[in-house]
Amino acid sequence: MTVPGRQAMTIRYLLLHAYGMGGTIRTVINQANAMAAAGHDVEIASVVRRRERPQFPIDGRVRLLTLSDQRRERPVDSLGRRAWRRIRGKIVPPGEFAASYFTERVERSVIDYVSALEGGVLVTTRPALNLISARRGPAGVVRVAQEHMNLATHPEAVRAQIARHYGALDAVAVLTGTDRGEYQELLPGTPVVRIPNAVAAGRPAPSDRPDGLVVAAGRLVGQKGFDLLIPAFAEVAGRHPGWRLRIYGTGPKKEALLALTAEHGLSDVVSLMGRTERLDEEMAKASFYVLSSRFEGLPMVMIEAMTQGLPVVAFDCPTGPADVLTPGVDGLLVPARDVGALAEAMIRLIEDPGLRTRMGDAAAVTAREYAPEAVMPLWEDLFSELLGHRREKSL
Template sequence: MTTAPRLGPMRIRYLLLHAYGMGGTIRTVVNQANAMAAAGHRVEIVSVVRRRDRPQFPIDGRVRLMALSDQRGGRPVDSLARRAWRRVRGKIVPAGEFAASYFTERVEKAVIDYVSALDDGVLVTTRPALNLIAARRAAPGVVRVAQEHMNLATYPDGVRAAIARHYGGLDTVVVLTEADRRAYERLLPGTPVVRIPNAVHGAAPPPSWQEDRLVVAAGRLVGQKGFDLLIPAFRQVVDRHPDWRLRIYGTGPKKDRLRALIRECGLRDNVTLMGRTDHLDEELAKASFYVLSSRFEGLPMVMIEAMTQALPVVAFDCPTGPRDLITPGIDGLLVPPQDVDALAAAMIRLVEDRDLRDRMGAAAAVTARDYSPSVIMPVWERLFADLLGRDPGNPGNPG
């Protein structure tokens, strides 16, 4: 991405729940903020809470980082007062929002106060809780752009009802996949909904040579990621090819349960929970293919990163994401959602066919080019410029 501002500098603020944490949404938003700063825009990342001393992902020095609620000394909790506040005043963040527990009266008020005080530029919010606050409390002079990083169908009924009722107050809703674009358009007639996939990081990672008898998966150790389905599926691989190994990268609350499952399946020599790594590119380069076993997704960024390294992919055809990325039989294999036997059969097919891995890996690297920053970031720039009412050929002053 060019470092010269092509549209004139814009003021862009990204509002994240916890910019100091780990996770795909945090990483992709930080990458986007870094790219916008590199393009000459005035960029801030605003973290609702702060529970660590330093961010886990590198943030460009030109990006201003601030937090609304510093919780490094412990979470400010007054359960009785919080229950009374929710009963008497209600709250913008619906109870079914996956991060609702973060939004005590104090935290939600801090976000409302921050959003209400803005009077210019672009405010990009990154989950339903924050999107709803922006829709209901941001001033008319602020361009309100909601990013949805998870597919609509995964939200509880109360969250979808709040989205239907209030997202019309946003200027644009940005989703990751075509399936979600259609779903949000049906729910929000008259509200602009656009698809802009996340971009992978800008560095050119090393390609895999598909020589090691190694399969890689990555993600939070939570039920969504389906590692409890992947492990028994890999047992079928090992039954036929006992020299193949599976490495799962990530941390999370299901770690002990997954370790027990590995023992139950007799896979202690073949499956390893690797924990977190700061060098996933290097680990992917050692693998022969990548597997995604999720029950649902938004847009699986680690899978795209694997594809940039010429790794073919085996994935459940879960809602949403994998089908937007993979052309079955060309750059990967899709199998029915949560079908353990089908996942095992697809992995065995790649294990037993090195030529197929090579062909699919080469095609995967071509597919991944569509998700490079040089392709994705200009789309964001044009969207912001259009919403600010500026002619890209005559940028003028920031909004």
């Protein structure tokens, strides 16, 4: 039910691929579910669909629609390319990380959806969609752009488009204080708010941090730095051969990471576990969590590990870890990409169970700031305020 005195709102979330995997998809779906549970009228529009079923649970009160269904086989051109890949759109800049999705046909489907909306709130969830909303969204709709990656990770061409067009939006929502400062500097006059992602509700019992197991998780891509974590763990295994590392996730770097594991003689020590639908339960078996990313937005899996009472060892990569952790209290931060320092920090936690306990207890306290009951009212307040401003302008 909605909070007494607060009117139900119409809220639409626009996702690139609501049927896919990934942190942005999971957190946006969690947000939509929470808003529906609070009594609001909620819709998720998926730009593309390439799977039969969503990978994350969607509340039955949330409408789910698809703008470009790509499940069926498409005809190929003379070079063997799928027809829906042939012609690029005109709004999404080439440097946007998902630009390859935005063919002319796909981009047009998004423009048609956005431009036909009336009233309510539209929440877009990546630069490509934020730019379409800014340039084609109707003035009668409150338009909120979510940025799930820090500004510096976007190529210069994308940052230029952000600077040029985001001023048409009603608000830009970012994940960390660092992000907020960077976007405010780029977008003077545009409201920029910090609202972190919320962890999923209903966590299992916290870990008792037994000896022997370290966990990491994420897409097997260069950003996540598992090619740095594996050689760091080789140093750990040399001093503590009874310890194991499990890495959860799938992605294009799997074979390269398996080869790196074999190269370091760690095939019996480091396991690539693939995807699991019960990551929280697997983390509850662990001693501590390691984040080896080269860059992050807000590392939600790390925060989920903290809800399990796991201390964290993390690279101090651009935005994310330092915005969450208090070094020496709930985790250990080491210089970005410093393999030796990462190894030494893991060894420190391995050799000091008391430190693991103290940091793990503190991590669970820190993680409460990201609970749904702490985060979702921030979204409701923002949407209500923006809708109120819109009504005042229309009088």
